[in-house]
Amino acid sequence: xxxxxxxxxxxxxxxxxxxxxxxxxxxxxxxxxxxxxxxxxxxxxxxxxxxxxxxxxxxxxxxxxxxxxxxxxxxxxxxxxxxxxxxxxxxxxxxxxxxxxxxxxxxxxxxxxxxxxxxxxxxxxxxxxxxxxxxxxxxxxxxxxxxxxxxxxxxxxxxxxxxxxxxxxxxxxxxxxxxxxxxxxxxxxxxxxxxxxxxxxxxxxxxxxxxxxxxx
Amino acid sequence: xxxxxxxxxxxxxxxxxxxxxxxxxxxxxxxxxxxxxxxxxxxxxxxxxxxxxxxxxxxxxxxxxxxxxxxxxxxxxxxxxxxxxxxxxxxxxxxxxxxxxxxxxxxxxxxxxxxxxxxxxxxxxxxxxxxxxxxxxxxxxxxxxxxxxxxxxxxxxxxxxxxxxxxxxxxxxxxxxxxxxxxxxxxxxxxxxxxxxxxxxxxxxxxxxxxxxxxxxxxxxxxxxxxxxxxxxxxxxxxxxxxxxxxxxxxxxxxxxxxxxxxxxxxxxxxxxxxxxxxxxxxxxxxxxxxxxxxxxxxxxxxxxxxxxxxxxxxxxxxxxxxxxxxxxxxxxxxxxxxxxxxxxxxxxxxxxxxxxxxxxxxxxxxxxxxxxxxxxxxxxxxxxxxxxxxxxxxxxxxxxxxxxxxxxxxxxxxxxxxxxxxxxxxxxxxxxxxxxxxxxxxxxxxxxxxxxxxxxxxxxxxxxxxxxxxxxxxxxxxxxxxxxxxxxxxxxxxxxxxxxxxxxxxxxxxxxxxxxxxxxxxxxxxxxxxxxxxxxxxxxxxxxxxxxxxxxxxxxxxxxxxxxxxxxxxxxxxxxxxxxxxxxxxxxxxxxxxxxxxxxxxxxxxxxxxxxxxxxxxxxxxxxxxxxxxxxxxxxxxxxxx
Numbered sequence: 001x002x003x004x005x006x007x008x009x010x011x012x013x014x015x016x017x018x019x020x021x022x023x024x025x026x027x028x029x030x031x032x033x034x035x036x037x038x039x040x041x042x043x044x045x046x047x048x049x050x051x052x053x054x055x056x057x058x059x060x061x062x063x064x065x066x067x068x069x070x071x072x073x074x075x076x077x078x079x080x081x082x083x084x085x086x087x088x089x090x091x092x093x094x095x096x097x098x099x100x101x102x103x104x105x106x107x108x109x110x111x112x113x114x115x116x117x118x119x120x121x122x123x124x125x126x127x128x129x130x131x132x133x134x135x136x137x138x139x140x141x142x143x144x145x146x147x148x149x150x151x152x153x154x155x156x157x158x159x160x161x162x163x164x165x166x167x168x169x170x171x172x173x174x175x176x177x178x179x180x181x182x183x184x185x186x187x188x189x190x191x192x193x194x195x196x197x198x199x200x201x202x203x204x205x206x207x208x209x210x211x212x213x214x215x216x
Numbered sequence: 217x218x219x220x221x222x223x224x225x226x227x228x229x230x231x232x233x234x235x236x237x238x239x240x241x242x243x244x245x246x247x248x249x250x251x252x253x254x255x256x257x258x259x260x261x262x263x264x265x266x267x268x269x270x271x272x273x274x275x276x277x278x279x280x281x282x283x284x285x286x287x288x289x290x291x292x293x294x295x296x297x298x299x300x301x302x303x304x305x306x307x308x309x310x311x312x313x314x315x316x317x318x319x320x321x322x323x324x325x326x327x328x329x330x331x332x333x334x335x336x337x338x339x340x341x342x343x344x345x346x347x348x349x350x351x352x353x354x355x356x357x358x359x360x361x362x363x364x365x366x367x368x369x370x371x372x373x374x375x376x377x378x379x380x381x382x383x384x385x386x387x388x389x390x391x392x393x394x395x396x397x398x399x400x401x402x403x404x405x406x407x408x409x410x411x412x413x414x415x416x417x418x419x420x421x422x423x424x425x426x427x428x429x430x431x432x433x434x435x436x437x438x439x440x441x442x443x444x445x446x447x448x449x450x451x452x453x454x455x456x457x458x459x460x461x462x463x464x465x466x467x468x469x470x471x472x473x474x475x476x477x478x479x480x481x482x483x484x485x486x487x488x489x490x491x492x493x494x495x496x497x498x499x500x501x502x503x504x505x506x507x508x509x510x511x512x513x514x515x516x517x518x519x520x521x522x523x524x525x526x527x528x529x530x531x532x533x534x535x536x537x538x539x540x541x542x543x544x545x546x547x548x549x550x551x552x553x554x555x556x557x558x559x560x561x562x563x564x565x566x567x568x569x570x571x572x573x574x575x576x577x578x579x580x581x582x583x584x585x586x587x588x589x590x591x592x593x594x595x596x597x598x599x600x601x602x603x604x605x606x607x608x609x610x611x612x613x614x615x616x617x618x619x620x621x622x623x624x625x626x627x628x629x630x631x632x633x634x635x636x637x638x639x640x641x642x643x644x645x646x647x648x649x650x651x652x653x654x655x656x657x658x659x660x661x662x663x664x665x666x667x668x669x670x671x672x673x674x675x676x677x678x679x680x681x682x683x684x685x686x687x688x689x690x691x692x693x694x695x696x697x698x699x700x701x702x703x704x705x706x707x708x709x710x711x712x713x714x715x716x717x718x719x720x721x722x723x724x725x726x727x728x729x730x731x732x733x734x735x736x737x738x739x740x741x742x743x744x745x746x747x748x749x750x751x752x753x754x755x756x757x758x759x760x761x762x763x764x765x766x767x768x769x770x771x772x773x774x775x776x777x778x779x780x781x782x783x784x785x786x787x788x789x790x791x792x793x794x795x796x797x798x799x800x801x802x803x804x805x806x807x808x809x810x811x812x813x814x815x816x817x818x819x820x821x822x823x824x825x826x827x828x829x830x831x832x833x834x835x836x837x838x839x840x841x842x843x844x845x846x847x848x849x850x851x852x853x854x855x856x857x858x859x
Contacts, residue, residue, distance in 0.1 A: 010851045011493060011827050017414070023489035024416035031481050035519050042523025042553055046538060049549055058544030129536040133544025136536035140527060154310075161312030 018182045022189045029193030033200035036148055040204050043141050047211055050133040060134035065216045066142075070121040074114045075209045078149070081110035082195075082202035085156070089195050092188070095177040100191070101163055107198065108156035115149035118142060138212055145208070152201050155194050162187060238327070244318075245301025246331040247429075254430065257295025262288030269533075282533040285463045293430050293471065300332040300426055305419055317418065320821045332426060334418035337819060340404025341718060342425050344711075347396045350432050351704070352783065354388035357381050359780050362773040368761045378759040380443025380461070387448040387465060388435060389699075391472045394514075394561060395428065396707055397568035398479055402507045404718065406483065408812035408819065409501045411492025411828045411846065416485035420478045427475035431468040438464035447757060450524075450554060452539035452547035456531045463532065466525045473518045473525070476564075480511035480518075487511075492846070494830030501810060501834050502585060505592050506571020510564055513599045517560040524553030551613060555606035562698070563602045567595055569703040570637045572710050573659045577641055579713075579808045580656035581648030584835040591640040597633030605630060611679055612686045620679045627677035634670060638663065649838075653806070654728030658709025661736050665701025669694055672747065687757075690750025696743045708735070708786070716801035719794060720817050727789045734782035741775035809845050810834045826850060 051059050065071075088103025122142040127135040163176055166187060170179035176187055265284025297303050305315040317334045324335075329342055360381045364372045373381065403425075407415055415421050438444055438461035446454040446462065450469075455462055487508045491500070528550065530536045537543035539550050578585050585591060607615055607623040641663055650656065672694040675681045685691055708731075716722050745768050754761045754769075761769065793799060804813045811834060815823060828846040836842035 011829070013827055016493075016827055017490075020412075020489045021416070024485040027485040027488050028417065028481055031484055031515055035477060035481075035515055038516055039519035039523060042520040042556075045520075045553070046523070046527060046549055049552065050538065050545060053546050053548075055541040055544050055546050058542070060544075129530070129534050130540075130543050133537070136530075136538045136543070136545060139534060139536050140530045140538065144526070154306075158309040158312070161310065163312075165312035 014182075018185070022185060025186070025189040025193050029196050032193075033197055036197075037200065037204065039144065039148075040208065043137065043144060044207070044211060046140070047137050050137060051215075055133065058132045060132055060216060063216065064126055065134070065213055066125055066138050067121055068213050070117055070124070071209060071213045074117050074121070074145075074149075075205050077110045077114035077117070078205040079202050081107045081114070081152075081156075082198045084110070085195055085198050089191055092177040092191060095175050097163065097167065097176045100177065101160060104156055104160045104163070104191075104194075108153050108160060111149055111153040111156060111198075115146050115153055118146040118149060122146075134216060141208065141212065145205075148201065148204075152198055155197065159187075159190055159194050162190070244331065245299055245304075246327070247300075248330075249301075250296045250299030250426075253299030254292045254296035257291035257293070258288045260288075260295075261291030264291075280460055282460060282463055282529075285460045286467060286529060286533050289434060289463070289467045296430055297423075297426065302332050302419070302423060302426065322818070322821045332422050334422050335821075336403050336407055336415045336418065336421060339421050339425050340400050340402075343395065343399030343403060343428075344718070346425070346428060346432075347392065347399055348787075350388060350392040350428075351396070352787065353432075353436070354385050354392070355780065355783060357385035357388065359776060361385060362776040364759055365761070365769045366773045368763050368766055368769075371759065373759065375759050376443070376445070379445050379447070379757060380439060382757055383444050383447040383465070384435070384439055387444075387469070388432075390448050390561065390565075391435070391469055392428065392432060393699075393703065394472065394476060394564050395424075395479065396703070397572055397710070398483065398507055398510060399425065399428075401503065401572060401710055401714065402479070402483060402568070405714070405812050406486060406504055406507055407490065408717075408815065408823055409504050409810065409834075410487060410490060410495055411811055411824065411830060412486065412490035413822045413824055413827070414490070415482055416490055417482045420482045424475045424479035424482065427471045427478065431471035431475065434464050434471070435468035438462075438468075449558070450528065450550065452528070452531075452550045455528055455550070456539050463529070466528050466532075470522060470525045470529075473522045476514045476518050480514040483507050483511040484515070492828050492830050494846070496830075498589075499830055499833050501575060502588070502591060503568075503571045503575040506568050506575075506595055509595045509599045510567050510571075513560050513564055513567070513602065517557045517564075517603070520553055521557035521561075524550055524557070527553065548610070548614065551610055552606070555609045556603070559606040559609065560599070560602040562695070563598050565699050565703050566634075567598060569662065569706040570641075571595065573662045573706050574637070574641060574644070575810075576655055576659050576709060576713050577644045578648075578835050578837055579806050579810075580651045580653060580659070581645045582651070582837045583644060583648040584833070584837055584839070585640065586643030586646070587636075587640050588833075588835065590636050594633040594636030594640065597636065598630060601626060601630040601633065605677075608677055608682070611682045624677055624679050628674060631670070631674050638666065638670065653712075654723070654725055654732055655709045655713035655806075657729070657732045657736075658705050658712065661705045661732070662702050662709070665697050665705060665739070668744070668747075669697030669699075669701055673698060685750060687755050688750035689746045689754045689756060692756050693743050693746035693750060696746070701739060701743070705736075705739075708732075711790075713806065716803075716805050716817055717812060717819060720801060721793060721798050722801035722805050723790065723793055724799065727785075727793075731782060731786045731789065734785065735779060738775050738779035738782055742772055742779055745772050745775075808834075809836060809842075811846055814844075814846065814848060824848060 084103050085107040088100040088107070091103070092100035122139070125135070125139070129136055129139040166183050167176060170176050170181050170184040173179035173181050173184070176184045262284045265281065265287035269281055269283035308315045320335050324338060328338060333339060333342070360373070361378070364378050403415075403421060407413065441464060442459040442461040444450070444455070444458050444462040444465040446458060446465070450465060487504055527538045531539050531545075538545040539547050541547065574585060574591055604626045605623060607619060608627045611620055611623075645660070672690070676685065676691060676694055712723055712728050749765055749768050749772070752765060754765055801817060803817045806813070811828065811830070826849055828848045829850045830846045831843055832845055834845050
């Protein structure tokens with residue numbers, strides 16, 4: 001710290017705004033999860049509302065669901081992606097950057113495949129969009145889910161690419177996982193935000209698996 | 217911070233030759249490239265939609281259907297953002313890079329205001345002009361309504377056109393005006409009020425503004441596409457049976473929803489993380505409290521609106537049947553999703569209005585805010601309770617009757633925190649040394665107008681009364697008093713108050729008082745009789761009415777014209793003073809203690825030379841021992857020192 005030349009407080013502007021930006025990343029990732037959860041919440045409301053009304057007995061008269069195999073695959077991919085990322089992030093905090101990069105690359109891949117599977121599932125539905133209530137809500141859910149999953153894939157991919165690009169900057173300071181350089185701390189804040197978002201998405205995927213494939 | 221109307225100072229680079237800087241500006245992306253790209257996107261999406269769903273004809277022989285319309289609109293907006301240069305950053309991130317942000321400048325050319333600026337002060341001014349434009353267009357539509365209602369038998373418009381105008385007016389006001397305080401004043405002032413040099417997410421902030429422009433034009437386009445007969449509430453089954461004008465409604469509303477989410481995420485992150493040292497929560501300005509409360513309410517309610525609009529869009533374009541009872545859906549699904557957002561939305565309009573009123577009142581009362589914490593509790597209370605009242609909109613449309621008392625109670629409860637806000641205002645002016653400048657007149661009018669809107673609101677929430685007056689002009693008068701009478705008066709007061717900070721000029725008191733008194737009298741003369749008209753049974757959204765109500769309707773229409781003239785007077789005098797006479801303002805013309813006023817005029821490009829240290833509350837008026845609010849030049853550690 002520079003020496004205090006008088007009685008007034010001393011502020012390091014660069015450090016101050018760096019800390020603020022770390023906090024903003026934390027806040028934004030939590031806010032993003034709140035928004036996405038509310039978005040999915042509306043769909044859950046539509047599901048339970050129409051299911052309880054069962055207008056004209058047309059909620060799901062023949063108890064048909066979308067492909068359970070594809071649904072289960074999406075569920076597994078999302079949960080595994082969140083777990084891989086979680087353990088990768090733990091290793092990053094211990095300084096093992098390459099481990100994290102591999103884990104995050106697999107995370108991005110798993111999530112990308114999950115998004116692709118969600119789109120593919122929409123092309124293989126055993127019902128038409130207007131066949132009955134469940135069918136309609138599922139057809140509405142599919143694109144939202146695919147979009148949110150692909151957004152997670154984008155975030156994971158950009159984090160991996162960012163780590164590749166800035167890796168050398170922190171190499172003499174303990175690497176991206178341990179360095180106290182602002183660029184490394186920002187990167188770790190981004191990874192933390194990504195982990196939180198992916199965990200939220202995994203939880204949402206579990207809840208909606210139960211909704212669309214178990215309760216139906 | 218000032219708009220230089222007289223000369224081109226260039227954009228992006230200072231000191232460059234005019235021609236080359238203009239070329240750089242054009243290459244960087246701006247409203248013109250965005251429009252060009254957007255038009256291309258529209259044609260591509262529309263063509264593609266017709267390729268994949270050409271047999272879904274919504275309007276005979278039009279070559280248009282919901283799929284082609286919606287795809288056209290989606291591609292248009294994506295291309296619009298490409299044209300603005302907004303997607304450079306997210307695309308660069310795919311390769312781990314980061315698109316550079318333009319340097320902030322002390323003085324911007326007029327062109328900068330038509331580009332994707334990441335300077336919060338520029339965004340604030342962009343919002344100000346855009347929101348005023350949206351408001352005045354919607355106001356002109358209101359005059360169209362009143363012209364039709366001059367006579368119960370002689371018609372200017374056909375019934376379809378009339379309902380189109382009503383729907384367009386209502387949607388434009390309710391949809392676009394959600395950002396009329398957070399957009400201009402929140403973006404411009406919050407960093408100044410919390411002692412920050414920047415926003416947390418400037419790109420998100422810019423995006424929030426640039427969503428509003430296509431939202432407005434898409435919504436306006438509904439007028440020549442058959443409109444939307446469902447009105448601003450978009451009830452099914454009308455909404456799933458209407459023509460492509462309904463697509464314009466749902467799409468533009470979705471864009472505004474995205475704008476609100478972007479703005480509120482940025483606002484929350486900024487207020488929580490970018491407060492200057494010493495800026496405790498107890499020292500935060502009321503406007504900042506209003507912004508963060510509003511932002512949280514948006515974050516938790518707007519996604520549900522997106523769900524509702526998405527459900528409507530899917531029913532229309534993909535033939536799902538979520539709003540169609542015969543195939544397992546229900547039109548009530550829309551009502552629930554819509555009002556879960558729609559009622560908090562009323563408070564998204566009202567809360568910032570109260571916040572800015574409470575911000576300005578103590579300056580002119582020369583007293584601290586009375587019971588400041590109560591005011592904050594009131595805002596949080598209103599925001600929280602607003603999520604538990606939505607079903608009062610369904611009292612008459614078939615909800616379970618046993619649920620009515622619960623929602624009647626929750627709705628009545630909300631009058632308690634609202635009362636806090638009202639009484640805080642009254643307590644602040646009580647025994648104050650009042651200065652009746654133009655901003656203060658508008659703020660006092662807020663309380664007069666809101667009294668009518670608030671008291672009638674308590675009656676409206678009672679099921680028996682609601683059953684009687686539902687869908688009548690009484691309800692219409694109620695919400696115009698709570699929204700236009702409260703919010704818009706607060707906005708105009710704030711414009712007069714903050715013009716020195718925004719533009720370096722001080723608007724004429726004399727002209728401002730003419731504007732205020734004509735607007736105040738004409739507003740009350742327009743909307744007070746509508747309580748009677750509604751009480752006597754005139755329904756909303758119907759272009760014919762009983763002959764016995766003609767005199768009252770004519771009175772209202774003529775008053776509405778006077779109100780329109782008053783607003784036109786404001787536009788002319790505002791632009792005249794801004795562009796031609798430019799009456800220079802002193803740095804702190806209202807003698808405010810607020811941090812935003814301590815930085816000087818024009819506001820420096822980084823707001824503060826150094827991060828300020830906050831020492832006391834901004835409302836210590838009348839306290840002779842009160843020190844300054846902040847130390848604006850604290851000692852700064854050398855950049856790059858080991859923190």
